[in-house]
Amino acid sequence: MSTADQVAKRRTFAIISHPDAGKTTLTEKLLLFGGAIQLAGTVKGRKAARHATSDWMAMEQQRGISVTTSVMQFPYAERIMNLLDTPGHEDFSEDTYRTLTAVDSALMVIDAARGVEPRTIKLMEVTRLRTTPICTFINKLDRDGRPPLELLDEIEDILKIRCAPITWPIGMGRQFRGVYHLLEDKVHLYHGEDNEAGGKEETIAGLDDPRLAEIAGQDLDTLREEVELVQAAGHGFDLDEYRAGRLTPVFFGSAINNFGLQSLLDAFVEWAPPPQPREAQSRAVEPGEDKLAGFVFKIQANMDPQHRDRIAFLRLCSGRYTKGMKMRHLRAGKEIRVNDAITFMANRRGAAEDAWAGDIIGIHNHGTIAIGDCFSEGEDLRFSGIPNFAPELFQRVVLRDPLKAKALNKGVDQLCEEGATQVFRPLHNNDVILGAVGVLQFDVVAERLRTEYGVSATFEAIDVYTARWIYADDERELKRFADRNTPGVARDHGGALVYLAASRVKLDLTQERWPDIRFESVREQY
Ligand code: G4P
Numbered sequence: 372m373s374t375a376d377q378v379a380k381r382r383t384f385a386i387i388s389h390p391d392a393g394k395t396t397l398t399e400k401l402l403l404f405g406g407a408i409q410l411a412g413t414v415k416g417r418k419a420a421r422h423a424t425s426d427w428m429a430m431e432q433q434r435g436i437s438v439t440t441s442v443m444q445f446p447y448a449e450r451i452m453n454l455l456d457t458p459g460h461e462d463f464s465e466d467t468y469r470t471l472t473a474v475d476s477a478l479m480v481i482d483a484a485r486g487v488e489p490r491t492i493k494l495m496e497v498t499r500l501r502t503t504p505i506c507t508f509i510n511k512l513d514r515d516g517r518p519p520l521e522l523l524d525e526i527e528d529i530l531k532i533r534c535a536p537i538t539w540p541i542g543m544g545r546q547f548r549g550v551y552h553l554l555e556d557k558v559h560l561y562h563g564e565d566n567e568a569g570g571k572e573e574t575i576a577g578l579d580d581p582r583l584a585e586i587a588g589q590d591l592d593t594l595r596e597e598v599e600l601v602q603a604a605g606h607g608f609d610l611d612e613y614r615a616g617r618l619t620p621v622f623f624g625s626a627i628n629n630f631g632l633q634s635l636l637d638a639f640v641e642w643a644p645p646p647q648p649r650e651a652q653s654r655a656v657e658p659g660e661d662k663l664a665g666f667v668f669k670i671q672a673n674m675d676p677q678h679r680d681r682i683a684f685l686r687l688c689s690g691r692y693t694k695g696m697k698m699r700h701l702r703a704g705k706e707i708r709v710n711d712a713i714t715f716m717a718n719r720r721g722a723a724e725d726a727w728a729g730d731i732i733g734i735h736n737h738g739t740i741a742i743g744d745c746f747s748e749g750e751d752l753r754f755s756g757i758p759n760f761a762p763e764l765f766q767r768v769v770l771r772d773p774l775k776a777k778a779l780n781k782g783v784d785q786l787c788e789e790g791a792t793q794v795f796r797p798l799h800n801n802d803v804i805l806g807a808v809g810v811l812q813f814d815v816v817a818e819r820l821r822t823e824y825g826v827s828a829t830f831e832a833i834d835v836y837t838a839r840w841i842y843a844d845d846e847r848e849l850k851r852f853a854d855r856n857t858p859g860v861a862r863d864h865g866g867a868l869v870y871l872a873a874s875r876v877k878l879d880l881t882q883e884r885w886p887d888i889r890f891e892s893v894r895e896q897y
Pocket residue numbers: 388389390391392393394395396397414415416417418426459510511512513514624625626627628
């Protein structure tokens with residue numbers, strides 16, 4: 372198969388949602404529908420496993436499948452799907468954000484009763500940094516939820532993306548009868564728990580079949596009115612608008628009952644973009660190019676703390692990986708031979724024989740690879756768009772043994788390169804301030820400092836509300852700012868200047884007072 376065909380088959384995506392909307396359930400159904408796992412039946416009692424470190428690990432415990440990884444590759448309808456995990460629960464971290472820079476599209480799951488929730492808003496903001504097409508699934512129609520028109524309004528208002536409903540629900544909760552497919556002009560009938568995973572849904576053609584009147588009763592009038600309304604006043608589906616991230620196709624259903632998923636998935640694999648060209652500093656890299664190029668978006672510490680072995684997740688942007696090939700680690704300026712890269716199949720984790728653009732391979736390393744690092748077959752290709760996001764939580768490190776300051780600095784710098792935390796060093800003192808987007812990140816850092824660097828440290832709260840990277844066209848202005856605002860100015864791990872604001876109000880005031888300074892909430896790695 373040619374490289375172009377290999378690329379065209381691939382769909383690299385993430386599922387974004389607020390915790391509990393149904394991401395894990397949908398992931399599992401994707402695997403079932405695609406035939407990657409065979410175990411049928413509902414996933415009950417997952418709560419017990421909730422405290423596992425990731426949703427997928429919980430699923431693994433429940434189902435005995437191997438998914439303890441942040442990437443899953445599986446076949447679906449003659450495509451190769453690469454699903455990247457964006458942890459939703461307590462292990463929410465900067466990784467979640469960065470993972471979204473490595474996908475070509477996203478599936479957004481919304482709980483019909485809860486609508487747009489905070490985590491969804493945050494994740495959507497991140498997808499906006501690149502133009503990421505979004506496909507929407509409104510879940511849990513088997514329960515009473517909010518009126519569908521209201522949900523679409525909310526998505527449009529809050530997430531600032533136009534909605535093009537593809538299916539439309541008939542009733543909900545106990546009265547849920549199915550969905551009308553606007554493009555097919557067919558009604559898909561809902562049979563509660565009897566809908567089989569991957570099985571064909573029973574359909575009725577059009578809205579005029581007497582059987583439908585019998586099944587839907589009064590809900591048929593509502594359906595007719597609503598469909599008329601969305602067809603007249605709503606947005607029709609437009610592939611270009613979807614691919615440009617301006618419009619989202621919307622599907623309704625019940626993931627746990629396997630309903631509405633077939634329509635969603637069939638459309639998703641058709642419409643979602645294959646691997647896209649990526650901007651590097653010097654030029655755009657096309658996925659079909661012969662030579663391999665890629666960037667690291669995540670580093671995962673290995674389970675075994677004795678060996679400082681880490682796996683760097685490399686998203687391939689072009690070319691082909693073959694076992695034993697040589698590639699250049701651009702930041703280090705070194706050639707490495709990669710014999711033991713791993714791929715992440717849904718049902719097994721194994722040595723990668725080959726991989727193409729859109730695929731993720733895992734490379735073992737001992738701390739030499741950092742987030743944002745790029746690999747190529749020689750050309751100096753630095754991919755942009757692997758950002759640092761302004762943390763939302765800050766803690767000051769308190770060292771138990773002051774003689775360990777050197778080890779502490781080494782430890783936090785390395786953990787920072789891995790993306791486990793961000794470090795800020797104020798200009799006016801020797802404090803070490805850590806920033807994170809998820810609370811669990813601090814626990815992980817404390818534990819790893821202790822076990823891997825022999826540093827016993829605690830953290831204490833500090834009065835910082837947010838961080839902004841500061842830039843100015845005139846260096847002198849920047850210096851003047853730093854001098855005048857000393858207590859709040861720090862350098863990040865890469866040496867860039869950062870303003871640490873004590874409150875939202877303080878940030879607003881400072882921004883007003885310093886119009887020639889740019890305050891950025893995102894900093895690119897390069
Ligand atoms: P998440 O990964 O986004 O956090 O969500 P997850 O799939 O774990 O689903 C959260 C809860 O919502 C689970 O219930 C799950 O069974 C339920 N759920 C998912 N899809 C549907 C649906 O279509 N309809 C209904 N009614 N519920 C759905 P739980 O009680 O937290 O876990 P469990 O004990 O049922 O496994």
